[in-house]
Amino acid sequence: MAQQLGMRIRHVRTCKGDTLKTVAAAVGCSESMLSKIECGQASPSLNMLHRIAVALDTNVAELTTLVAAVDSPVQKGGERLVVDFGHGTRKAGSVRLERLIPPRRGQLLQGDIHILAPRATVSGSIAHLGEEMGYVLQGRLRLTLGEESHDLKAGDSFYFSSETPHSYMNPGDEVARILWVNTPATF
Known part of the structure; x- marks a missing residue:
């Protein structure tokens, strides 16, 4: 990649x-x-x-999409694009994004499943225009919004303005999977 x-x-x-x-x-x-x-x-x-x-x-989606966007409104499990930010491996510390919506120029909504290996961290805060919401499907998530950190587990959800500096990590010993939706498309 x-x-x-x-x-x-x-x-x-x-x-x-x-x-x-x-x-x-x-x-x-x-x-x-x-x-x-x-x-x-x-x-x-x-x-x-x-x-x-x-x-x-x-945006990140346009830089990382390696296949042409599909025309179908349906994405079958196991056939979605997965972008790996762990240097091409699934080693500890990797972050992967499973694209729920095929990235297209100009789209307003983006949905991914963020897959974080145990102890994986997205270092440094990010801030941009928009809104984000998420739902922890599996594992744990530490979401930092500004100076405040929130520890979440499976079943917990979140919502925030993307203009708030934010970062996140998996503080747990198992893989975390988070349904993450934001608008406009950023990643």
């Missing part, structure tokens, strides 16, 4: 006419790091990928 993701990032950046320096400054990373990502030699964290998407006026 790193190679294809890097190619997509480079393609979007060059189509916009942006330099490595300009995008790296907007993202808050070095030109060298951005170049390594574009060459598939490094994988960005989910937080960094979000910052790259914002700097390129797009």
Whole structure:
């Protein structure tokens, strides 16, 4: 995935006419790091990928979708696109997004199942326009909104304005699965 993701990032950046320096400054990373990502030699964290998407006026879904969007309104279990942010493995610490809605440019709603390995963390807070809601299907979730952390378990739900800086992690010893819906599409 790193190679294809890097190619997509480079393609979007060059189509916009942006330099490595300009995008790296907007993202808050070095030109060298951005170049390594574009060459598939490094994988960005989910937080960094979000910052790259914002700097390129797009979203994570558009950068990570490796297949053409399907025309069917139905997505069968086991056939949905899964994007892995654990450097291509399912090792401890990985975060995967199972796409419930095929990403398309201009869509207003995004729905995913966030799959977090035990102790997986989405480091750094993210803030953007929109609203988010979720439902913990399995395991545990620690959701941090601003300075306040909330420990959730299967059956718990949440809702917040996406403008509130937010991050999350799985503090448990089992895989966590969270139904996560946000608008507009961000990831």
